[in-house]
Structures are given as structure tokens and as C-alpha cells.
Amino acid sequence: MEKTPRVIVEPPDSRGLRAVSVGGTVVGSAWSPSGLRKVLRQLGCPESIDLEDRRVIVWREAGSEIWPDRPWRRRTATALMMAGLILSMVLFTVVGTPDAMGALTFAQRMTGFLFILSGAVQGLAALAALDHEGKRRFKYSGAVVLVGALIALITESIFLFTWLQEREPTLYFPVYLLLFAWSLWALWRLLRGQVWKAIPHPKRFATGVALSGLLASVNFAYSAVYQPTSAPFYVTLTAKFGTPHTDPTRPFIHVPLTFRVENTGKVPAYILIDKYLVYGRSAEYSKEDEGLRDWKKALESGDDAELHVTESDRKTVSAGQFTGPGYWLHPGEGHVKEKVIQIPRSNEYDLLEATLAVVAMRMDRGKIDLRQLQQAHPSWQKKEGRFHCAKCSYMVIHEGKIRHNNNIINVTRKPRYVTVLWYGTREEFGYAHAISSFKFHPRKFDLKEFTRENTTEQDRYGVESRSTSIRVSVAALMASL
Structure with a gap:
């Protein structure tokens, strides 16, 4: 001994x-x-x-019979502390990875990498929690756990603040609500244990954490709101008739027509819808200058009111899509489509009018599943499932899922879908589009209801409409033959 x-x-x-x-x-x-x-x-x-x-x-001071430890309570607290940090690590990684790997702008990628880095810190804090709740062999393990709890509180507050703007049910909501409550409990436990006493400069530490949280919030606001708004977004359209030619064997006049769509802005653009129409217009001459008497009726119908024209009629000569939903344009890039319009030599048209309309969306606001959007669903075909509608057999539907380029928006709101509709008759057809949280069902289709939610979502995803038109005198065309 x-x-x-x-x-x-x-x-x-x-x-x-x-x-x-x-x-x-x-x-x-x-x-x-x-x-x-x-x-x-x-x-x-x-x-x-x-x-x-x-x-x-x-x-010392207490004998061999004094062992106040409660193992079940201590192990439960350790498990809760580690579980919260590990769940926070998984959430941060899930949120940050899509932005870090696939965001369009540098600021959005940085936001993604910050989330991944925060997830790594949470994983390190989970290991530190095992020591801090145990025998505390490492001096600063409590400080590392404190950093993890503060990061969780800041980020879950951002999640909840963003969710409160829309208050939509989402599978992620219970997760960040649970983590918000957990972070409050973890901070209460850590501050009650006075873990800051082990930190060499606690005031500097608190200032650093506060500045980091402020930087994360500012970066989120910049990447989600300011940058996608400040960058200019322009899609320029042009239409031009060419020199006509006579068909040598058939009673046709061939009129060349060129359409061009160009991205003259600073950000890439999706083209959701593009449509062109060519009309042949015939007018009835008024000798007594009565044309302007019906100017109200003309304005209601969207036609022109002219002094020497009492009535005018127009027929659709050609119609179609420029390219179709789902193609995109990088800044400075353009697409050209050349067509030849055929009109009879013995036509009664006074004017030919060509119209090109495009609906475009900023790519720095969202990413569309183009494979879905480019697939056409005719409503008259039974094989189209929920898109089938026997009573509305005049409709062609395009639908694609869309995700915001800041993944915080995606995990705090329901999924969004961009839907494009083509509808009409043999003589005339139109289109409609909407970005909505609801999947489209043609049997419940109502045009006003369909576009009602569209205003808010158009602003959020930067959707804008552009159109251009050009007219040419048929008499001038015939004179040039």
C-alpha cells in the first residue's frame, strides 16, 4: 500500500x-x-x-456516499443537445447544397456555401456537445456548442420570418419550428451553465457572432431581393416583311416575314410563351368621313378608329409559336424565325399586319423543369390523365415545376408551377399563363381565377410580357412584284 x-x-x-x-x-x-x-x-x-x-x-467535503448525478437526466440532455445540432446540420446542408451547386449568381452561390459551412459547424458542435455534457476534457467545447446554438437561433429565425410572409403549409415548417424551440432551450441551458467564462474574450466573441448573423441576413436579402431586382432585364422583339414574290404555278403571292427575339438585358431569360399572328385586313371607305363616329366601339374592341374607314375586318392568315415554351436566351443572344406568308393574288386585303408576343421570365429568380414545361398535353386526349377534359377539347397545356433560386424561399413555401395554356377556335386562338401553387385541372378552368394569383407571382419571379407589330400595304407589295 x-x-x-x-x-x-x-x-x-x-x-x-x-x-x-x-x-x-x-x-x-x-x-x-x-x-x-x-x-x-x-x-x-x-x-x-x-x-x-x-x-x-x-x-473532500463530501464522503463516498455522495454521488448526486442523475444518469438518465444527463444522458437525455446530451441526446437532445446532439439531436438538435445534428438535425440543424442536415437542414443547413439540404438548404445550402442546391444554391451552392446550381445558383445563377455569385451572391446566391455564396449564400449556399454559407449554409453548408454552418452545417459543418453544427456537426462539430454536436461532437463538442458530447464532451461538454460529459466530462469536459476540452476547455472550449461549451463555447463551440454555444456557437452552434446561436447559429441555429439566427437561421431558424430567418426561416420563420420568411414563412410568416406567406404562411403556407410546407413539410419543412415543423422542422425549423422545432429547431427554433430547441435553440432557445439550448441557449438557456448553456447560459445557465455560464459557458462564456471559458471564452478568453467573451465580448469580442459575442460581437463576432452578432456580426456573422447580420452578415448572413444581409447576404440573404441581397441575393434574394436586391440583386435579382437591380440587374436590368430586357427582351427585344422585331418583325419585318420582306420583298414578295409571285408563285409561277399557283395563284399565290409569297411574302417573306422575319421575326427576331433578342435578350438585350444583363440576365438570362426563359421564354414561357411566344406567339405570332398574321392578319389580312380589309376596310370599307367612307366618303363622308364618318369613321371616327364609332371611336368608342373601336377602342372597346381594340381596333383602330380612322376618319375615312367606317368598318374594317381582319382575318387570320397565319398563326403559330415562335419556338414554344421552355427555351432560354443568354444576355446578347437572339433567335430568328423566317416565314413565308402565302396570300392569294386576288385577295381583298388592304393591309397585312404581323404581331409577335412573348412572355419572358428572369432566370436569376427561378429555375424551371424544362423537360416538364416543353411537353404538350392536349386536353382532348384521354391518355393525358388529369389534363384530359372532354368538354374543353380546345386546349393545349404546358406545365413545369419551378423553384426559386434562393432555396430559403423554396423550403418556406409550397411548390410553384408555371402553367401555359393555348386555347381558341379555328379562326382565332389565344394564350394564358400563370405561376401558382396549385396544379392545373382543365375541368376546373376559369380564365379569371387562373390569372388572379399570377400578379404576385409574376413580380416574384420577374415575369414580363413583350409584343411588337408591323403593318404593310398590300398595294405596295403588289406594286413591287
């Missing part, structure tokens, strides 16, 4: 852990008598040592 070192067992701390020291140096700690025997064995003491032998063990 003379070779056995003299062991001092310190009084239990606030959690019930008792430090074990030899010669003034802490060599271990124990929650219970069995834990103390394990430390003693590591010091070379026999397994059957008598814990009441005062020659070997000195008990």
Missing part, C-alpha cells in the same frame, strides 16, 4: 461530477463509485481497493 498513490476526490460540481487528482494534478473524474474505480485502476490501484481507506483516498 505504500506504493499506492494518494488520491483526492473533489466535491461534486453542479452536475454531480467529482474530479480525481493526485499530487495536485487532475487525473480524471467520475460520476459514480464504479467510475472512480475505473480511474483508480488506470493509476495502478487494485480492483478490490477499499474506497473507505483514508490512507489511499481522501474525500
Whole structure:
């Protein structure tokens, strides 16, 4: 027994852990008598040592019967602390990865990488929580857990603030609501344990964390709101008639027509809808200058009111899509489509009018599943499933899922779908579009209801409409033959 070192067992701390020291140096700690025997064995003491032998063990302030640790409570707290940090790590990684890997702008990619970095910090904090809630072998483990809890509180606050703007049900809502409550509990537990005392400069530490949170909030606002709004967005359309030619064998006049769509802005653009129409217009001459008498009726119908024309009629000569939903244009890029319009030599038209209309969306606001959007669903075909409608067999439907380029928006709101409709008759057809949280059902189709939600979503995703038209005199065309 003379070779056995003299062991001092310190009084239990606030959690019930008792430090074990030899010669003034802490060599271990124990929650219970069995834990103390394990430390003693590591010091070379026999397994059957008598814990009441005062020659070997000195008990400070509390005897061998005082072990206030509650294992189930301690292990439950450890499990909760680690579970919250691990769940936070998974959420941050899920939110940040799409933006870091596929966002269009640098600021949006940086937001994604910040979330991934925050997730890595949460993983490190989960490991530190195991030590901090245990025997605390590492001095700064509590500070690392505190950083993880503060990051969780800041980010979950951003999630909740963003969710409150729309208050839409989403599968992620219970997760960040649970993590928000968990972060409050974790901070209460850590601050009650005064973990900041182990930090060399607690005021600088608090300032750094606050500035980091402010930077994250500003970066989110910049990438989600300011940058996609400040960059100019222009899609320019042109239409031009060419020199006509006479068909040598058939009674036709061939009139060349060129359409061009060009992105003259600073951001890429999706083309959701493009439509061209060519009309042949015939007018009835008024000798008594009565044309302007019906100017109200003309304005109501969208026609022109002319002094020397009492009535005018127009027929659709040609109609179709420029390219179709789902193609895109990078800044400075343009697409050209050349057509040849055929009109009879013995036509009664006074004017030919060509119109090109395009609906475009900023690519820095959202990403569309183009494989879905480019697929046409005729409503008259039964194989189209929910798109089939026997009573509305005049409709062709395009639909594609859309996600915002800032993934925080996606996880705080319901999924969005861009829907494009082509409808009409043999003589005339039109189109409509909407970005909505509801999947389209033609049997419930109402044009006003369909476009009602569209105004807000158009602003959010940067959707704009453009059109251009050109008229040419048929008499001038015939004279040039």
C-alpha cells in the first residue's frame, strides 16, 4: 500500500461530477463509485481497493456516499443537445447544397456555401456537445456548442420570418419550428451553465457572432431581393416583311416575314410563351368621313378608329409559336424565325399586319423543369390523365415545376408551377399563363381565377410580357412584284 498513490476526490460540481487528482494534478473524474474505480485502476490501484481507506483516498467535503448525478437526466440532455445540432446540420446542408451547386449568381452561390459551412459547424458542435455534457476534457467545447446554438437561433429565425410572409403549409415548417424551440432551450441551458467564462474574450466573441448573423441576413436579402431586382432585364422583339414574290404555278403571292427575339438585358431569360399572328385586313371607305363616329366601339374592341374607314375586318392568315415554351436566351443572344406568308393574288386585303408576343421570365429568380414545361398535353386526349377534359377539347397545356433560386424561399413555401395554356377556335386562338401553387385541372378552368394569383407571382419571379407589330400595304407589295 505504500506504493499506492494518494488520491483526492473533489466535491461534486453542479452536475454531480467529482474530479480525481493526485499530487495536485487532475487525473480524471467520475460520476459514480464504479467510475472512480475505473480511474483508480488506470493509476495502478487494485480492483478490490477499499474506497473507505483514508490512507489511499481522501474525500473532500463530501464522503463516498455522495454521488448526486442523475444518469438518465444527463444522458437525455446530451441526446437532445446532439439531436438538435445534428438535425440543424442536415437542414443547413439540404438548404445550402442546391444554391451552392446550381445558383445563377455569385451572391446566391455564396449564400449556399454559407449554409453548408454552418452545417459543418453544427456537426462539430454536436461532437463538442458530447464532451461538454460529459466530462469536459476540452476547455472550449461549451463555447463551440454555444456557437452552434446561436447559429441555429439566427437561421431558424430567418426561416420563420420568411414563412410568416406567406404562411403556407410546407413539410419543412415543423422542422425549423422545432429547431427554433430547441435553440432557445439550448441557449438557456448553456447560459445557465455560464459557458462564456471559458471564452478568453467573451465580448469580442459575442460581437463576432452578432456580426456573422447580420452578415448572413444581409447576404440573404441581397441575393434574394436586391440583386435579382437591380440587374436590368430586357427582351427585344422585331418583325419585318420582306420583298414578295409571285408563285409561277399557283395563284399565290409569297411574302417573306422575319421575326427576331433578342435578350438585350444583363440576365438570362426563359421564354414561357411566344406567339405570332398574321392578319389580312380589309376596310370599307367612307366618303363622308364618318369613321371616327364609332371611336368608342373601336377602342372597346381594340381596333383602330380612322376618319375615312367606317368598318374594317381582319382575318387570320397565319398563326403559330415562335419556338414554344421552355427555351432560354443568354444576355446578347437572339433567335430568328423566317416565314413565308402565302396570300392569294386576288385577295381583298388592304393591309397585312404581323404581331409577335412573348412572355419572358428572369432566370436569376427561378429555375424551371424544362423537360416538364416543353411537353404538350392536349386536353382532348384521354391518355393525358388529369389534363384530359372532354368538354374543353380546345386546349393545349404546358406545365413545369419551378423553384426559386434562393432555396430559403423554396423550403418556406409550397411548390410553384408555371402553367401555359393555348386555347381558341379555328379562326382565332389565344394564350394564358400563370405561376401558382396549385396544379392545373382543365375541368376546373376559369380564365379569371387562373390569372388572379399570377400578379404576385409574376413580380416574384420577374415575369414580363413583350409584343411588337408591323403593318404593310398590300398595294405596295403588289406594286413591287
